[in-house]
Structures are given as structure tokens and as C-alpha cells.
Amino acid sequence: MPNEPQVVVERRPVGGGGTAAVMRLNRPDQLNPIDGDTLLEMDALIDDIVADRKVRTVLITGNGRAFSAGGDLKKYIPLQKDPVKFPEFVSLLHRVFARFRQIPVPVVALVNGVTAAGGLELILNCDFAYVAQSARIGDGHLNFGQMGGGGVLTLLPRMIGRARAAELIFSGRFLSAEEAVEWGIASRVVPDDELLDAGLAFAKEVGKKSPLAIANAKHVMNTMWADNGAVDASLRFELERDVYYCLTSHDAPEGLIAFSEKRPPKFKGR
Numbered sequence: 001m002p003n004e005p006q007v008v009v010e011r012r013p014v015g016g017g018g019t020a021a022v023m024r025l026n027r028p029d030q031l032n033p034i035d036g037d038t039l040l041e042m043d044a045l046i047d048d049i050v051a052d053r054k055v056r057t058v059l060i061t062g063n064g065r066a067f068s069a070g071g072d073l074k075k076y077i078p079l080q081k082d083p084v085k086f087p088e089f090v091s092l093l094h095r096v097f098a099r100f101r102q103i104p105v106p107v108v109a110l111v112n113g114v115t116a117a118g119g120l121e122l123i124l125n126c127d128f129a130y131v132a133q134s135a136r137i138g139d140g141h142l143n144f145g146q147m148g149g150g151g152v153l154t155l156l157p158r159m160i161g162r163a164r165a166a167e168l169i170f171s172g173r174f175l176s177a178e179e180a181v182e183w184g185i186a187s188r189v190v191p192d193d194e195l196l197d198a199g200l201a202f203a204k205e206v207g208k209k210s211p212l213a214i215a216n217a218k219h220v221m222n223t224m225w226a227d228n229g230a231v232d233a234s235l236r237f238e239l240e241r242d243v244y245y246c247l248t249s250h251d252a253p254e255g256l257i258a259f260s261e262k263r264p265p266k267f268k269g270r
Contacts, residue, residue, distance in 0.1 A: 007041045008063075009049070012200055018056040021049050021204035022196070028064025033072035034118040036089050039096045046099050053269065056211060057203035058103060060126060061110035061196070062119075067135065071119025073144060093118070093150045097125040101222045104215035106206055110199045111186065116140035116174070117148070123185065124155040127218065130202075131177045131186040132195045138174035158225065160184045210251035211269040216241050 008026045011019040025032035031214040049055050062068055065267075079086050100107045109122065109129035110176070115137040123129050123137070131137070139156070141148045145181060148169065160183050168183075180186045190198045206214065220241050224234040245252060251267045258265035 005041060006035075006038045007045060009045050011055070012203070014056060014200065014203045014207040016094040016207050017054060017205040018203075019052075019054045020057045020059055020200055021052075021055045022059045022061070022199075023049075025062040025068050027058075028066070030061070030072070031066035031069035031114055032062040032064065032119070034068055034070065034093070034122070035075055036092060037070040039092050041185050043096045043099070046096070046103065050103060053211075055105060056207045056214075057105055057199075058107040059110055059196070059199040059203065060100075060107065060122065061199075063110050064113070066119070067109070067111045068116075068119030068122060069114050070119050070140065071146075075100050076146075077154070090149050093121075097122060097151060100125045101127075104218065105211070106202075106214065106218065107197055108202060109139065109186075110195050111135045111180075112192070112195055117146070118150055118154070120185075121148070121150040121152050121155070124159060126149055127222075129180075129186040130188060130190050130195060130198050131180050132192045133177050133189055133191050135173040135180070137177075137180045137185060138172065140167045140172055140174075142170065143172040208264075210249075210255065210265075210267040212249055212251050212267075213245065213255075 004026060006026055007023060009021050009023045012021050012022055023042075024036075025038070027033060049058060079089060107126045109126040111123065111129050111131040113132065113135055115123065115135060117140050119135060120139055139148060139152055141152070147153075152169065152224060156169070159165075160168075164183055175183060175185070177186070177189045180190055220238050224238075250270050251265075255265045
């Protein structure tokens, strides 16, 4: 029997001919650890998603009782002794996770359970997160003599502020679902059995909108956030993107005409 894939994707219809790509980490017995094979599978699936113009939203979750408990610590024992392979692995993690910020559709983490270290770093590269009532989220690197290297030390302070990031990283404690929302890691708490439905409901709303406008809006927000851009420079970048989109696209004038004619818009993503 061939090994089960470590990451699986299914398409869910969201109306208007569009789909949501539901990506699931698929090693539930080990709390969905992230290793090199996981990242390579994820990378190939992202290629498929980007090539599929019907995909309007990506929803990332985990099978079983964990979103992801982070890196595969048993594999780290020999990996961290290799001065070539270990930095290659961390670089691969950076590259693949960054692709979620670059995909031209919203990427939503549906946090369904235990989440730590690399699991938290995956959330930080999504556009936002819904969190199940039973979920618990923390960093946890320092609990095992590790330090964050996959982005948590850079991205978490930008998301929730330096003081709270420092507390979470240094203490190694886990936040409840309600605390994760209060701290700004997630947008809202959802009952466990409604988590996927909440993600799909969001995807259906996205499916009504211009995919080109969505892509441009995401690009501006994520570029300026990642670069920690100054307000004046960020506003100039936003202006340039907005003017180019409105003057050159089919979808911008179509939205206005549809509004004036009191009919649903017929966006073409161009």
C-alpha cells in the first residue's frame, strides 16, 4: 500500500462556478507535523491551486484533533546535526509558507485543535484565521530547547505587538480560542462542528466579487504589511494599484454599471 499523502486538497463549490480549495494536513496520528516532505507536497498543491482559475479561496485545516503541532521533532535530531540539510529545510519552510501570502486569493486558516510552533507560523502566513472553540494556540519552541526560525519571531510581533509576542514566545504557554481572538491571532471563535461551514460561507462571499480586485487588494495589503511600509509610501502604492485597476480592468466599470442597472455584476477576473 502506498503511503497516505501528508497534505490533501478537495474542491468545494461556492457558487458562480467558483470553488474553495480545502487543504488538510493529513497525519492526524502525529498531530500533523510539518517536515520536508509535507512542505514539498504543499508546494506542488499550491502550484495546482494557482493554475486553477476556479479557485476563489484557500481554506487550510488539519485532519484529526490538531491543526499542526509544528515540526517533526524526532526528525530534527539528525537534521540539526547537518549544516547543509538543516538550513535548506528552514529555507524551504520560509519559501513555501510565504507562497500563501502571495497566492492571489484569500487564504484562511481554520484552526481545529492543537497548534504550536510551525503550526502557528503557518497561521501567520494566512490572511486570517477562524479558530474552533476547543483549539489551543501557542509557540512552544522554547519548551523543547528550540528557537523559532520559520517566521514566528518576525511575523508574530507584527501581528499582535512585541510585548504580547514576547510573552507568548518566552512563556511557551497556549492561548484559548477566546484569547487567540482577543490577542489578534484569529478573527473569531467558531463552534467545533461549524468551523468548515464558516470557512465555506466566507468563500461564498468572496466568490461574488471580482477575483482581479481581490488579488490586487491582497497584494497591496500583504506587501505593505510585510515590508512594514511607511504610511506615505504605502498610500502611494495603494493609489497606483487602484488607479491602474480601475482604468484598465473589465471588472471595475462592470461593478459600477451593474449597480446603476440594479443587477448582479458579471465579473470576468480581468
